[in-house]
Amino acid sequence: MTPVIEARHIDKFFTSPVEFHVLKDITFQIPPGEFTSIMGKSGCGKSTLLYILSTMDTDYRGELLLKGEVLSGKPQNRLSRIRNENIGFVFQFHYLLGDFSVLENVMLPARKLARKSEEEIRHDAHEKLRMLHIEHLALKKASRISGGEKQRVAIARALINDPAILMGDEPTGNLDSYNSENVFQIFKQLKEEKGLSLLIVTHDEDFASRTDRILEMDDGRIVGGNP
Numbered sequence: 189m190t191p192v193i194e195a196r197h198i199d200k201f202f203t204s205p206v207e208f209h210v211l212k213d214i215t216f217q218i219p220p221g222e223f224t225s226i227m228g229k230s231g232c233g234k235s236t237l238l239y240i241l242s243t244m245d246t247d248y249r250g251e252l253l254l255k256g257e258v259l260s261g262k263p264q265n266r267l268s269r270i271r272n273e274n275i276g277f278v279f280q281f282h283y284l285l286g287d288f289s290v291l292e293n294v295m296l297p298a299r300k301l302a303r304k305s306e307e308e309i310r311h312d313a314h315e316k317l318r319m320l321h322i323e324h325l326a327l328k329k330a331s332r333i334s335g336g337e338k339q340r341v342a343i344a345r346a347l348i349n350d351p352a353i354l355m356g357d358e359p360t361g362n363l364d365s366y367n368s369e370n371v372f373q374i375f376k377q378l379k380e381e382k383g384l385s386l387l388i389v390t391h392d393e394d395f396a397s398r399t400d401r402i403l404e405m406d407d408g409r410i411v412g413g414n415p
Contacts, residue, residue: 191218191219192219192385193217193387194217194252194253196215196252197214197250197251198250198252199211199248200236200245200247200248200249211236212407214250218385218387220352221384222400223375223379223386223388224385224403225395226387226389226390226402226403227389227403227404232405232408234389241355242277243267254275272301273349274353275351275352276343276346276355277346277355277357278339278346278356279356280358281362282339290317290322291310291314291327295309295313298348298349301349303349309348316347317341319344320340321340322340336363336367339362340371351384353385353386354387355387356386356387356390358391359388359390361390368395
């Protein structure tokens with residue numbers, strides 16, 4: 189079965205103020221439908237790796253493949269479309285547009301992709317909100333809802349284009365334990381019911397312990413987790 193994401197011998201260097209080898213020979217793959225977490229101390233390279241895997245950082249050595257297609261070396265406009273079609277991303281902070289409604293925030297990536305009509309996008313956005321039990325917030329301004337609700341809206345937005353993989357950078361790091369558990373259950377449901385692949389950077393050991401696999405990072409390398 190073709191992996192959803194595959195990294196082959198990824199190396200990353202920071203050059204300022206001095207050269208620093210931040211990622212060292214990273215090789216692993218994420219099969220379809222796997223819920224994987226990445227753990228490690230602060231500064232070990234977790235978020236740097238995630239930004240490369242999500243195609244937002246292209247300054248690296250090695251090869252990155254998405255569903256068997258080599259992405260390394262592709263032009264930015266092509267990567268932008270591939271990312272919008274295939275990768276949903278949830279950050280620690282939701283980055284919603286406060287003056288826009290919840291519904292409009294969820295619709296934005298689908299409008300950018302322009303693969304469906306406005307009516308279809310609106311319908312899909314309502315479906316994602318319903319799936320996350322927040323459809324009643326659709327017409328509220330994003331600035332007027334709670335932190336836990338905002339993170340659910342951010343997840344709905346990440347799912348609007350039906351991505352092949354959902355990536356998260358500390359998506360529960362800004363939430364209390366109740367809302368963190370809600371987010372975990374949403375991710376688990378997406379894996380079990382939709383067959384979605386998930387790759388989540390987290391410091392939360394309880395969260396990670398309930399995922400299918402933990403990739404342990406230390407000093408820029410994957411040191412555990414059967415890559």
